[in-house]
Amino acid sequence: MKTSAITLFLLSSILFSCDNSKKRTIQVDETKIEESLRKPDSHNSMNSLDWNGTYKGILPCADCEGIETILTLNPDQTYILVTNYLGRNDALEEEKKGSFSWNEAGSIITLTNITSGPNQYKVGENRIWHLDINGEIITGDLADHYVLIKSF
Numbered sequence: 024m025k026t027s028a029i030t031l032f033l034l035s036s037i038l039f040s041c042d043n044s045k046k047r048t049i050q051v052d053e054t055k056i057e058e059s060l061r062k063p064d065s066h067n068s069m070n071s072l073d074w075n076g077t078y079k080g081i082l083p084c085a086d087c088e089g090i091e092t093i094l095t096l097n098p099d100q101t102y103i104l105v106t107n108y109l110g111r112n113d114a115l116e117e118e119k120k121g122s123f124s125w126n127e128a129g130s131i132i133t134l135t136n137i138t139s140g141p142n143q144y145k146v147g148e149n150r151i152w153h154l155d156i157n158g159e160i161i162t163g164d165l166a167d168h169y170v171l172i173k174s175f
Contacts, residue, residue, distance in 0.1 A: 067129030068146040078151050078171035087111050094144070094151070094171060096123070102134055131158065149173040 068074060075098045081089040088110035095103045104119045121136035131154070134142040145152040145160060153169040155161050161169045 069125045069129035072146065072148055074146050076173050078173050080153075080171040081109070081168070082153055083165050083168050084108060089168075092153075092171060096132070100124070104134065104137070144171075 075096050077093060077095045079091075079093050082092050084090045087108045091107040091109055093103075093105040097103075101122050102120065105116055106119075107116045119134075119136055121134060123132045123134050125132055131143055131145050132151075134144075141154055141156050141158075143154040143158045145154055150173060151171050152160055153171065160166070
């Protein structure tokens with residue numbers, strides 16, 4: 024028992040007598056940590072996706088077979104929107120041009136020069152969602168019909 028106590032004393036003496044002069048001190052700038060915690064993730068549709076290109080689809084229509092829709096988004100934040108109301112005797116292709124802007128979150132675009140109907144789209148990977156008049160994703164049975172797919 025006496026040997027165990029002596030051994031324990033010697034081991035603890037060795038451990039506590041080690042030279043601590045080579046310890047490194049890491050200095051942390053607390054303001055940088057606070058800033059990084061406050062900043063939201065900077066990855067969004069606007070800066071993380073290859074969003075420019077042409078998107079196509081047929082949107083639902085209350086009084087026709089569907090609205091053939093082709094939306095081209097250009098890198099200079101201009102667009103060309105071509106629509107054709109299918110099944111109408113007076114089916115004429117309409118073309119609108121203008122610019123678009125991104126929302127603060129960088130996920131939704133708003134088309135200028137659209138006066139009748141919704142003018143916002145949520146941008147995703149190789150697809151965009153036509154949003155309702157309030158800028159919300161359309162839900163329900165026809166929700167999948169409000170998606171335009173990017174053509175390559």
